[in-house]
Amino acid sequence: MRKIFWFEKNFFLGLLGFFAALILQIKFNPLFGLKINFVLMALVVLALFLDFFEVIFLELFGVFVLNWQPNLSTETIIFFLLPAAISLIKKFLPGQIWFNGLLLIILGVLGFYYFSSLGSFLKNWPEAFGGIIATIGFGFMIFFSFYSIQDYN
Amino acid sequence: MNKRRWLLLSLIIILIFLVFLKPDLGWKIRGFINRGLEGDVEGMNRLAAENENLKVQLVLLDQVKEQIPESSSGYISAFVFTYYPFSLKDKFLIDVGTNQQIKIGQPVVLPINKKLDSKNAEGILIGRISTVFDNSALVQTIFDKDWNLKVKIGKKGEPSLLKGGSTPKLTVINKEAKIADGDVVYNADPNFPFFYALGEAADPKFSSDQVFKEADLSFAYDLSRITIVYVLK
Numbered sequence: 001m002r003k004i005f006w007f008e009k010n011f012f013l014g015l016l017g018f019f020a021a022l023i024l025q026i027k028f029n030p031l032f033g034l035k036i037n038f039v040l041m042a043l044v045v046l047a048l049f050l051d052f053f054e055v056i057f058l059e060l061f062g063v064f065v066l067n068w069q070p071n072l073s074t075e076t077i078i079f080f081l082l083p084a085a086i087s088l089i090k091k092f093l094p095g096q097i098w099f100n101g102l103l104l105i106i107l108g109v110l111g112f113y114y115f116s117s118l119g120s121f122l123k124n125w126p127e128a129f130g131g132i133i134a135t136i137g138f139g140f141m142i143f144f145s146f147y148s149i150q151d152y153n
Numbered sequence: 154m155n156k157r158r159w160l161l162l163s164l165i166i167i168l169i170f171l172v173f174l175k176p177d178l179g180w181k182i183r184g185f186i187n188r189g190l191e192g193d194v195e196g197m198n199r200l201a202a203e204n205e206n207l208k209v210q211l212v213l214l215d216q217v218k219e220q221i222p223e224s225s226s227g228y229i230s231a232f233v234f235t236y237y238p239f240s241l242k243d244k245f246l247i248d249v250g251t252n253q254q255i256k257i258g259q260p261v262v263l264p265i266n267k268k269l270d271s272k273n274a275e276g277i278l279i280g281r282i283s284t285v286f287d288n289s290a291l292v293q294t295i296f297d298k299d300w301n302l303k304v305k306i307g308k309k310g311e312p313s314l315l316k317g318g319s320t321p322k323l324t325v326i327n328k329e330a331k332i333a334d335g336d337v338v339y340n341a342d343p344n345f346p347f348f349y350a351l352g353e354a355a356d357p358k359f360s361s362d363q364v365f366k367e368a369d370l371s372f373a374y375d376l377s378r379i380t381i382v383y384v385l386k
Contacts, residue, residue, distance in 0.1 A: 025238060026186045030319055035240030053161040060168035064179040066238040067172065069246055070286050075239050113241070120241040124298040127318055131240045 011054050013149070014046045017142055018058050022065060034134040037112065039066060041139035043083035044108040048090055048101050049146050055087040075116040082108050098147055105139035180235040180246070187236075187378070228383040229253055230264070234289060236377060243296035243317070244280075247382060250288045257282050260345045260385045261292045263374060276383060278340050278349040279376060290384075294376060295321055295351060302345075306354050306368075307336035315351065315370060323354060326366040332357040338370055346385060 021042035029035055039062050047055045059080050067076050086104050093100045109132055113121050121128045171178060231247040249255050262276035280294035293300060300317025311330040313323045315338070326332060336354040340347060355371035 023186060026183055029238075033319055035319065037239055040239075053158060053165070057161050057164050057168070060165055060172060064168055064172050064176075065182050067176055067179060068235045068237050068244075069284070069291060070176060070289055072172075079239070112239075116239070117241045120298050124241070124318060127298070128241055135240075 010049055010146075010150075011051075013146070014050050014054065014058065017146070018042050018046065018062070021142075022062065025066070031134075033130075035131045036134045036138055037109070037131075038135075038138060040079055040082070040108070040112060041105065041135055042142060043079075044086060044105055045101070045139060045143045045146060047083040047087040048097065048104065048143070049150070050087070052084075052087045055083055059083055075112075078112055078115050082112060098143075101143045101147065102140065105143060106136055109135050109139065177234070183235055183238075227386040228262075229255070229386070231290075231382050231384055233380050233382060241298060243294045243298070243319070243376075244283065244291050245294065245379075246289050246291055247384070248289055249384060250286045250290045252288055255282055255285050255290045255384060257285055258344065260349070262349060262383050262385060263379060264381060264383045276349070277374070278345060278351050279379075279382065281345070282384065292382070295370075296376060302340065302351075303342040304338050304351060305341040306330070306332055306338050310341075312341065313338075313368075321352075321370040323368040323370055324360070324365065326357070326368065328359065328364065328366050330366060332366060332368055 018039070021038040024031070025036075025038040029038070043055065043059055043062060046058060050058075063072075063076055063080055066079070067073075086108065090100065090104075113128070113132060229249055231249045234246040234248055236246075237244040247261075259282045260278060261280045261282065263279050264276045278295070280292040280297075280300075282290050283293040284291040295302065295315065295317050296319060297317045300315075300321075302315040302317075304313050304315045304323065305311060306313055306323065306326065309331070311326055311332060313326045316322045316324050323332075323338065332354050334353075334355055334357070338351045338354055340349045340351065352370045352372045355369040357366055357368040359365075360367045
């Protein structure tokens with residue numbers, strides 16, 4: 001694959017997707033009444049396609065811009081750990097990349113809500129459910145966008 | 154290790170430094186993305202808040218104002234640093250904390266008066282202090298799903314329970330109550346100053362079990378674009 005300044009094309013496309021997700025999350029959330037975790041989904045998907053250090057760089061940039069209090073909150077720590085863990089384990093997963101991708105997107109979103117705000121979710125599940133479905137939908141969308149431009153030959 | 158790795162590692166180290174030592178720089182970037190290209194949103198929010206407050210004043214004229222406790226004896230003005238970025242919670246961070254005598258539970262309002270010499274802050278009740286740091290504090294807003302508040306609706310002061318969420322709901326309203334679109338909703342919870350407006354009732358209807366009425370709470374302002382709030386003492 002052609003390289004630009006030592007980086008492969010994927011990194012720059014990932015960077016583009018990441019910043020688009022960041023702007024969506026900051027400026028256009030909630031979207032149609034649904035709060036969507038655009039950046040988390042972008043990072044989960046990028047963790048499947050990018051190198052570990054590239055993922056860590058994007059994650060830290062996400063934490064830097066999205067962190068919302070002087071201390072690192074539980075949500076922020078989980079937000080950092082999830083894509084990093086996916087990036088580490090992706091090589092050991094059986095099955096096709098598309099299947100692993102879709103599975104990890106669903107598990108990533110559910111894991112984030114479970115570990116960060118289970119109490120709030122249980123109290124307000126009808127409303128929260130819509131946000132989760134929309135977040136997974138956004139994840140599928142960017143996953144297939146990335147998957148379709150990969151060269152697997 | 155190749156050049157790409159060295160470059161990434163250097164950037165990662167810089168970002169770690171920024172995350173822990175200069176978090177305010179990240180908040181400024183967010184603020185720029187959020188508000189950078191917009192017009193006078195704060196001015197529009199202020200007008201909307203003033204409109205809500207005028208409606209409450211009209212309600213007050215119909216009631217015995219003398220019997221109501223004094224609402225506020227002062228306030229601290231604060232800038233909004235940043236908003237909770239994920240779903241399920243609705244909070245924001247302001248630039249005053251323990252060092253400015255901020256305590257958990259203090260009410261937070263969207264201001265409508267700019268007079269620096271004014272002792273009382275007029276405005277729309279939008280939240281309360283939930284966590285306090287040295288020089289900053291978290292505000293839980295009425296859009297947070299964990300928020301509940303006793304309120305009254307309209308000139309007759311129909312009691313209701315406000316349940317927070319991305320679309321806050323007015324619940325357990327007496328089914329005989331006459332609620333109309335646009336009726337002002339104001340605080341009736343003793344933990345907060347009385348007669349602070351929250352918004353307007355919208356789309357009143359019977360609850361699914363037909364035992365009570367319920368309605369949405371509508372707002373003329375955009376909470377995610379607020380830059381200045383008052384913390385009531």
